Amino acid sequence: MATDWLGSVVSINCGVTLGVYQGEVSSVDHGSQTISLRQPYHNGARCPVPEVTFSAMDIKELKFLDIQNTVHKPTAGQTAASEPGFLSAGCHAQSNRTTRSHATSNTAHSSTAPITILRRVPTGPSNSRGTAQTTPRRSNLRNGGAGGPVRTKDDECFGDGTDEDLDTDFDFEGNLALFDKAAVFSQIDGSSSHGNKAQHHSTHVEQKPLSYRHDENILEGKPVTYRQITVPQHGGKEYCTDSGLVVPSVPYDLHKRLLAAAERWGLTLERRLETIGVCSSQMALTLLGGPNRLTPKNVHQRPTVVLLCGPHIQGAQGISCGRHLANHEVEVFLFLPNFLKMQEAVTSEVSLFSRTSGKQVASMKDLPVSPVDLVINCLDCHENPLLREQAWYQSAADWANQNRAPVLSIDPPVSEQHQTVEAKWILSLGLPLPSSKKDSRVYLCDIGIPKQVYQEVGINYHSPFGCKFVIPLHTA
Known part of the structure; x- marks a missing residue:
């Protein structure tokens, strides 16, 4: 029954060290307890090798993202019953209905585009942190899979394919709503109007009250008389x-x-x-x-x-x-x-x-x-x-x-x-x-x-x- 899952798009989580792989199932071997993916993606980036093979001991979680010909294929429960040897190694298979609808809308690119499970950031402003999930970090694994060629540091930092066909667009409206430019300038100028900045500055200068030092009297008084001592006989100095x-x-x-x-x-x-x-x-x-x-x-x-x-x-x-x-x-x-x-x-x-x-x-x-x-x-x-x-x-x-x-x-x-x-x-x-x-x-x-x-x-x-x-x- 393993041939029934050939061509399915799955997501394999191998833990923190190896990361998450996505791709199309190309082969399943009961004897060696392995599964191979064609045109794989590693943590959202295309792998440099055309095929990656995984052992059941390394798989932490397996998810079906897109099942072709679902009418003729068994359910995830039937697969678990018919593949006891493969799932006994600790792999847990389940159907991801949340991502299935997303993957169905991109059927034309299912074999070439990376499969992402990021949720789109809401368009409304939000002050709470952590509402949007970020792209997972690239793993420290230097090869694309078992037996893959070693990538250089330049390829790891500047390798092509990391930004190809991303499925999540940056939410410009949501981020722009977080910055109210008019309110900021109003706070700086000390005014609630949104007119010309130079006009605000001149008005602010005209209305600015006089500032006094700590030893100056703020109350207006009579002019100081500096000759307060008068004598009937002057000494001459x-x-x-x-x-x-x-x-x-x-x-x-x-x-x-x-x-x-x-x-x-x-x-x-x-x-x-x-x-x-x-x-x-x-x-x-x-x-x-x-x-x-x-x-x-x-x-x-x-x-x-x-x-x-x-x-x-x-x-x-x-x-x-x-x-x-x-x-x-x-x-x-x-x-x-x-x-x-x-x-x-x-x-x-x-x-x-x-x-x-x-x-x-x-x-x-x-x-x-x-x-x-x-x-x-x-x-x-x-x-x-x-x-x-x-x-x-x-x-x-x-x-x-x-x-x-x-x-x-x-x-x-x-x-x-x-x-x-x-x-x-x-x-x-x-x-x-x-x-x-x-x-x-x-x-x-x-x-x-x-x-x-x-x-x-x-x-x-x-x-x-x-x-x-x-x-x-x-x-x-």
Whole structure:
């Protein structure tokens, strides 16, 4: 009965290693348990040999795709009964009605075209993955069958016949429906219209709101008035802050009347000394390196500061600064000569300074020989300019100029003469005095004078400090 199946088109699945073969049955041998296919296709590609023979041991599944003269042929069940020897090796034959209708429509090409069992991709859009089956991969088998010639790598990659007479067409409409070009451009342009792209771009630019930086105010306000401080007596020089506010200088007489008015309202000398000491020490700590220098892991490199002070108010301000620096683990040397008479404020500050780790010296020989990190100059006095002629003052000034450390002068007096100690920074109090030192950078310190105290001496005052207590001033 094996001759009844000659000429039938079958599909033989030989597993993952050998793959799937399709072709026309040319012979069936009961003795050797083999079946041969004519004009075979291997995994959808035409084999280079005209015939392939399979053993029953290699066949995992056998399907009849097209049975010629089905009226005179037995059914799949009868074949299983009449071919017990062939099917006993593990082959399972069945009728593929789903593919039969497809193969019948291509009867004219049944002997020459490859038989595919791929389902056509639906034309409607679908977001689910895996709805369409892909073409099976080419097997690693390098020959077309048992005893077939070995194919080269070029034939395996670029061999002809792989795209011949494919029965499944690419679904262009279904794939095009997955990409909505109008919706994509609408999302890019921020508009739902589908007009001209250039017109959309110009409209988008016109309607784009203004963008602001993180430090800009989005609320419209009044124009900024940069001259917010006016004085009845001008010192002859003007400065400006980083934000552009104008800060005029005042003569020493007006500055002295301002401090006297503040003291009448309760801002005593002791309170001013403490405020000046805190602000000047903060500036000094910043000049020394701030958090990059003063850390617990850097105790072996403690900064060294030398304070040069006289027996007056300016000297007391420097001693207060040195006390705060010593409290912040800075190595402080205080130079203060032994005077027979010192102001009470100086004596009080020296008493507090003696309770710190700072060192007080009365001779220049006791100061460090090597360069230090910073020198704070408080030698000068507003009331007594003749101190410059004394020996202790001149020796201290010479030491500061010979030491290569930068100098910070706190509240220096107004002088048209050349400065004795070359200062890199000058710290003014409240309002700046007209300094003639062109090479020094001027800073302003807030000493806590209320606004109405300024008004009492005729100064229209608006604080230029903002969120800081010490700000830099630039020559206007």
